[in-house]
Amino acid sequence: MKRESAIANHRPTASDPQIDSLNPTRRRVFLTRGVQVAGALAAGGVASAAAAQTRTAESIGAQLPSWMTTEGAPMRTYGQPSKFEEPVKRLVGQPFGKLAPGAGVSFTPLQSLTGTITPNGLHFERHHGGVPEIDPARHKLLIHGLVKKPLAFDVAALLRYPMVSRTYFIECSGNSFRNTLPQAQDVPCGAIHGLLSCSEWTGLPLAVLLNEAGVDAGAKWLLAEGADAAGMSRSIPLSKALDDTLIALYQNGERLRPEQGYPMRLVLPGWEGNMSVKWLHRLKLTDGPTHTRDETSRYTDLMRDGRARQFTFEVGVKSVITQPSGGMTMPGPGLHQLSGLAWSGAGRVTKVEVSADGGATWRDATLQAPVLSKSLTRFHLPWNWNGAPAMLQSRATDEKGNVQESRSAWNAQYSSANRYHNTMIQTWAVNANGSVKNAYA
Amino acid sequence: MKRESAIANHRPTASDPQIDSLNPTRRRVFLTRGVQVAGALAAGGVASAAAAQTRTAESIGAQLPSWMTTEGAPMRTYGQPSKFEEPVKRLVGQPFGKLAPGAGVSFTPLQSLTGTITPNGLHFERHHGGVPEIDPARHKLLIHGLVKKPLAFDVAALLRYPMVSRTYFIECSGNSFRNTLPQAQDVPCGAIHGLLSCSEWTGLPLAVLLNEAGVDAGAKWLLAEGADAAGMSRSIPLSKALDDTLIALYQNGERLRPEQGYPMRLVLPGWEGNMSVKWLHRLKLTDGPTHTRDETSRYTDLMRDGRARQFTFEVGVKSVITQPSGGMTMPGPGLHQLSGLAWSGAGRVTKVEVSADGGATWRDATLQAPVLSKSLTRFHLPWNWNGAPAMLQSRATDEKGNVQESRSAWNAQYSSANRYHNTMIQTWAVNANGSVKNAYA
Numbered sequence: 001m002k003r004e005s006a007i008a009n010h011r012p013t014a015s016d017p018q019i020d021s022l023n024p025t026r027r028r029v030f031l032t033r034g035v036q037v038a039g040a041l042a043a044g045g046v047a048s049a050a051a052a053q054t055r056t057a058e059s060i061g062a063q064l065p066s067w068m069t070t071e072g073a074p075m076r077t078y079g080q081p082s083k084f085e086e087p088v089k090r091l092v093g094q095p096f097g098k099l100a101p102g103a104g105v106s107f108t109p110l111q112s113l114t115g116t117i118t119p120n121g122l123h124f125e126r127h128h129g130g131v132p133e134i135d136p137a138r139h140k141l142l143i144h145g146l147v148k149k150p151l152a153f154d155v156a157a158l159l160r161y162p163m164v165s166r167t168y169f170i171e172c173s174g175n176s177f178r179n180t181l182p183q184a185q186d187v188p189c190g191a192i193h194g195l196l197s198c199s200e201w202t203g204l205p206l207a208v209l210l211n212e213a214g215v216d217a218g219a220k221w222l223l224a225e226g227a228d229a230a231g232m233s234r235s236i237p238l239s240k241a242l243d244d245t246l247i248a249l250y251q252n253g254e255r256l257r258p259e260q261g262y263p264m265r266l267v268l269p270g271w272e273g274n275m276s277v278k279w280l281h282r283l284k285l286t287d288g289p290t291h292t293r294d295e296t297s298r299y300t301d302l303m304r305d306g307r308a309r310q311f312t313f314e315v316g317v318k319s320v321i322t323q324p325s326g327g328m329t330m331p332g333p334g335l336h337q338l339s340g341l342a343w344s345g346a347g348r349v350t351k352v353e354v355s356a357d358g359g360a361t362w363r364d365a366t367l368q369a370p371v372l373s374k375s376l377t378r379f380h381l382p383w384n385w386n387g388a389p390a391m392l393q394s395r396a397t398d399e400k401g402n403v404q405e406s407r408s409a410w411n412a413q414y415s416s417a418n419r420y421h422n423t424m425i426q427t428w429a430v431n432a433n434g435s436v437k438n439a440y441a
Numbered sequence: 442m443k444r445e446s447a448i449a450n451h452r453p454t455a456s457d458p459q460i461d462s463l464n465p466t467r468r469r470v471f472l473t474r475g476v477q478v479a480g481a482l483a484a485g486g487v488a489s490a491a492a493a494q495t496r497t498a499e500s501i502g503a504q505l506p507s508w509m510t511t512e513g514a515p516m517r518t519y520g521q522p523s524k525f526e527e528p529v530k531r532l533v534g535q536p537f538g539k540l541a542p543g544a545g546v547s548f549t550p551l552q553s554l555t556g557t558i559t560p561n562g563l564h565f566e567r568h569h570g571g572v573p574e575i576d577p578a579r580h581k582l583l584i585h586g587l588v589k590k591p592l593a594f595d596v597a598a599l600l601r602y603p604m605v606s607r608t609y610f611i612e613c614s615g616n617s618f619r620n621t622l623p624q625a626q627d628v629p630c631g632a633i634h635g636l637l638s639c640s641e642w643t644g645l646p647l648a649v650l651l652n653e654a655g656v657d658a659g660a661k662w663l664l665a666e667g668a669d670a671a672g673m674s675r676s677i678p679l680s681k682a683l684d685d686t687l688i689a690l691y692q693n694g695e696r697l698r699p700e701q702g703y704p705m706r707l708v709l710p711g712w713e714g715n716m717s718v719k720w721l722h723r724l725k726l727t728d729g730p731t732h733t734r735d736e737t738s739r740y741t742d743l744m745r746d747g748r749a750r751q752f753t754f755e756v757g758v759k760s761v762i763t764q765p766s767g768g769m770t771m772p773g774p775g776l777h778q779l780s781g782l783a784w785s786g787a788g789r790v791t792k793v794e795v796s797a798d799g800g801a802t803w804r805d806a807t808l809q810a811p812v813l814s815k816s817l818t819r820f821h822l823p824w825n826w827n828g829a830p831a832m833l834q835s836r837a838t839d840e841k842g843n844v845q846e847s848r849s850a851w852n853a854q855y856s857s858a859n860r861y862h863n864t865m866i867q868t869w870a871v872n873a874n875g876s877v878k879n880a881y882a
Binding site: 380 | 506514524530542545555575579604672704772823
């Protein structure tokens with residue numbers, strides 16, 4: 001007899017007191033009051049482990065798997081994900097196709113990840129002229145314009161400066177634009193909200209270099225330009241540059257990757273992603289915004305009254321449930337852990353509420369420590385799904401008291417043609433068959 | 442005239458007040474009292490940026506670099522490091538060569554990294570039978586022995602359980618063994634101390650599964666066995682298993698990599714690395730330690746008095762300066778930022794002191810927030826090197842009051858043949874020519 005048949009696969013049920021003990025909110029099964037889930041444990045057998053003493057018999061099947069009987073692969077100098085996880089990759093969008101293969105986006109597969117750190121290989125991207133391959137020995141950063149003395153820094157010089165590490169999210173201004181389209185699209189969470197990632201960035205405060213160059217009294221803004229073929233350029237208020245802006249050289253411990261701005265990028269914590277200029281090669285101090293192509297043709301908010309709002313730099317308070325999410329299928333009624341991400345450009349997330357009835361009732365989720373400013377915060381909440389259709393939502397609040405808006409509140413303010421800075425609440429419709437789909441509610 | 446010649450490269454000097462302002466300890470230049478570093482800024486020119494209005498002239502050289510004039514590479518579904526960072530890789534040691542290519546170690550290149558997170562591709566490894574390629578659909582975890590009901594869990598079942606994310610270091614018991622050899626070896630920091638890495642691990646508390654299986658009153662230990670060809674096995678006290686032990690499924694956001702135990706590994710926070718059994722496939726509850734091959738042939742501490750200490754599970758308080766470190770060359774006298782890592786198996790690091798005179802005098806380093814329990818803590822301290830020979834050391838203290846020991850205090854306790862659990866203070870000798878070498882002091 002195979003041991004496999006004697007010891008059935010086990011999975012959590014709502015009646016397991018040990019799961020209850022994990023979370024204080026768990027003791028009161030919420031959202032589906034009065035529903036009792038069958039408490040029978042799935043374990044079908046009581047095979048005595050003591051009866052089987054050979055190593056083979058103590059393994060799970062009748063025979064050891066092949067990986068226990070043959071030597072495994074030798075070591076590598078740089079590791080890679082398992083081939084069985086190959087489907088976990090970035091979704092790439094190239095709107096101009098072969099005409100401009102380096103222009104487009106790649107989305108972090110949020111639905112397949114957990115924790116708060118995005119691995120470097122899966123950080124989202126938005127490029128305008130492809131990914132330059134920059135020789136760090138030939139790259140320099142110029143600080144000029146309204147300064148007392150223009151300065152140039154090569155990478156080796158910057159590496160000598162005192163550095164700090166901070167964990168910050170970066171979100172593209174166009175993130176979640178799919179949910180501004182007329183019809184809800186049935187795509188995975190990452191394909192909607194995956195222009196969002198979070199890393200431990202290490203670099204030097206830009207304020208240090210600006211002070212060295214000596215900022216002229218008339219300087220109020222900076223022009224930041226990237227060394228890519230598009231020369232992506234944005235105007236940045238001097239106050240932000242002197243506050244928490246970093247010139248990042250490292251991401252998650254190692255040097256930046258080419259897609260993330262190697263050898264150096266700006267990081268503007270909490271502000272729209274494209275202002276964190278990659279492949280940074282020039283900062284020009286100016287008396288006003290430069291109104292570059294990259295900030296006049298895009299990133300303005302079309303309002304309901306027909307006007308456009310410019311320079312919405314700080315991203316709003318926002319959250320999304322990642323498990324379960326669009327394209328997944330609930331493996332059956334019973335206890336599930338809802339999990340998701342919350343963030344705010346204004347600072348720390350202080351509360352995330354979750355609803356299973358489309359916003360009629362809410363429960364507080366648990367925020368995973370440490371909750372860091374302008375970083376992703378992971379939240380969790382147990383949910384006992386009774387098998388009936390449900391509408392899952394999450395709503396974040398930040399330390400400034402900002403609260404994530406409903407879809408209807410959002411639509412009341414913005415033009416239906418607005419594609420930027422979408423922070424509206426996401427709804428995942430759970431159908432009776434367990435399928436989860438994007439829904440507008 | 443090239444702009445490059447007009448604006449010289451700039452680097453930090455001790456007289457830059459802006460650097461001082463970064464760190465309160467900086468205002469008093471320490472360790473080299475009375476030494477004044479020439480304050481002349483390196484910027485040789487005062488070229489007026491306003492005089493040059495074309496984009497070419499505003500770039501750093503006379504001509505735009507090639508990466509600004511040609512479209513860059515298209516997007517990838519999974520990113521990789523820059524080819525210019527190819528030297529930043531793990532150092533692989535295979536003591537048995539071709540006889541057993543899957544047995545050995547790979548060292549994290551600590552000297553090339555910063556922050557506190559180790560990127561997954563550079564996490565250290567220690568394998569006994571190579572890296573198995575496990576099909577997650579065919580892998581199961583068995584919990585048996587002194588339990589009320591044996592249980593088996595496949596990966597899909599575990600993924601349904603409530604999970605938590607925690608940032609923990611893992612250190613091999615053999616880390617820093619090179620410094621127990623009679624002569625100080627002139628190798629990089631990572632080749633000495635690089636059996637040390639830190640990740641955000643996500644998984645479920647082992648306590649949940651043990652409670653489900655029902656622990657018999659007589660059970661005091663667990664045998665944990667990996668599904669590699671070596672069947673690497675360790676005995677774990679039940680108290681640790683019920684405390685903070687995780688069954689990890691994710692590392693730094695993504696699923697575990699094969700080298701780190703895909704599809705599941707134990708993580709025993711703060712305890713010697715090999716107990717965090719990779720490719721975990723079996724946990725057997727027992728009434729005492731099993732005394733497996735992997736814990737009797739290794740990992741015991743030979744003491745000065747000839748006896749051997751067994752089961753030194755919790756790793757000691759420890760620190761190391763990573764910048765500068767062995768094999769580096771100081772680029773000249775002046776201000777430098779010392780940076781390093783500190784950790785303790787007992788909890789939080791509360792203090793790191795740094796000496797530049799081989800331990801005669803000490804200064805407190807700045808600990809980078811957030812300081813997490815059983816995680817790596819990055820420390821920083823400015824150092825004004827006057828060009829004379831110096832002996833750099835760091836000494837960590839943890840929340841339990843444990844203090845990292847000097848080399849002589851260490852040697853007074855342990856046999857010179859002891860190779861495990863080496864926590865002695867590291868000394869980097871800085872020579873007058875700027876070269877940095879491993880030294881015994």
